[in-house]
Amino acid sequence: EAGVTQSPTHLIKTRGQQATLRCSPISGHTSVYWYQQALGLGLQFLLWYDEGEERNRGNFPPRFSGRQFPNYSSELNVNALELEDSALYLCASSLAGRGVVQPQHFGDGTRLSIL
Amino acid sequence: GESVGLHLPTLSVQEGDNSIINCAYSNSASDYFIWYKQESGKGPQFIIDIRSNMDKRQGQRVTVLLNKTVKHLSLQIAATQPGDSAVYFCAENHYGQNFVFGPGTRLSVLP
Numbered sequence: 001e002a003g004v005t006q007s008p009t010h011l012i013k014t015r016g017q018q019a020t021l022r023c024s025p026i027s028g029h030t031s032v033y034w035y036q037q038a039l040g041l042g043l044q045f046l047l048w049y050d051e052g053e054e055r056n057r058g059n060f061p062p063r064f065s066g067r068q069f070p071n072y073s074s075e076l077n078v079n080a081l082e083l084e085d086s087a088l089y090l091c092a093s094s095l096a097g098r099g100v101v102q103p104q105h106f107g108d109g110t111r112l113s114i115l
Numbered sequence: 116g117e118s119v120g121l122h123l124p125t126l127s128v129q130e131g132d133n134s135i136i137n138c139a140y141s142n143s144a145s146d147y148f149i150w151y152k153q154e155s156g157k158g159p160q161f162i163i164d165i166r167s168n169m170d171k172r173q174g175q176r177v178t179v180l181l182n183k184t185v186k187h188l189s190l191q192i193a194a195t196q197p198g199d200s201a202v203y204f205c206a207e208n209h210y211g212q213n214f215v216f217g218p219g220t221r222l223s224v225l226p
Contacts, residue, residue, distance in 0.1 A: 106158035
């Protein structure tokens with residue numbers, strides 16, 4: 001069974017540009033989560049999508065946005081890129097909770113570098 | 116605010132010894148915890164989880180202990196191997212909200 005897949009692996013942009021990162025969850029998983037991991041730091045929660053709806057977002061500016069498609073894949077969009085946005089962006093997926101929290105399984109991330 | 120932290124940012128152990136990685140959490144309402152392993156250039160890998168109705172859970176060479184009285188979580192790795200070298204994160208969750216991750220502990224296995 002394929003795990004969570006993310007594309008691209010690496011992305012290089014300049015300040016002010018826009019970036020789009022993509023994530024395909026594990027088959028059968030309906031929830032998708034996005035995290036930012038800056039160099040040497042822990043995981044900071046960005047966004048949570050479930051059944052196509054945004055369920056929660058972390059403490060990030062509105063230029064970080066995303067969506068989830070009917071096939072449960074997801075996109076993370078970052079507008080007006082800033083140098084501080086350089087980080088590893090991780091996507092995770094989980095089964096629907098049905099009232100019980102399910103473990104999240106991660107992809108290997110997209111390394112976003114802002115020049 | 117709520118936070119999940121680790122007592123030791125780095126841990127070095129001899130190959131073959133047992134490793135213990137600790138995590139303190141601040142939210143007494145947290146009811147689900149996960150340990151992840153992250154190797155260089157890869158995403159976090161699920162190791163083991165535990166819910167708050169349990170004190171201990173064992174996997175292959177790993178054991179997670181939960182002490183709700185002092186809000187402490189630990190990961191024990193038996194017979195540590197070079198392949199165990201990585202950064203280990205604990206994560207907490209309560210009421211189905213988003214997980215909160217600790218800053219991580221780097222485990223180095225010495226030959």
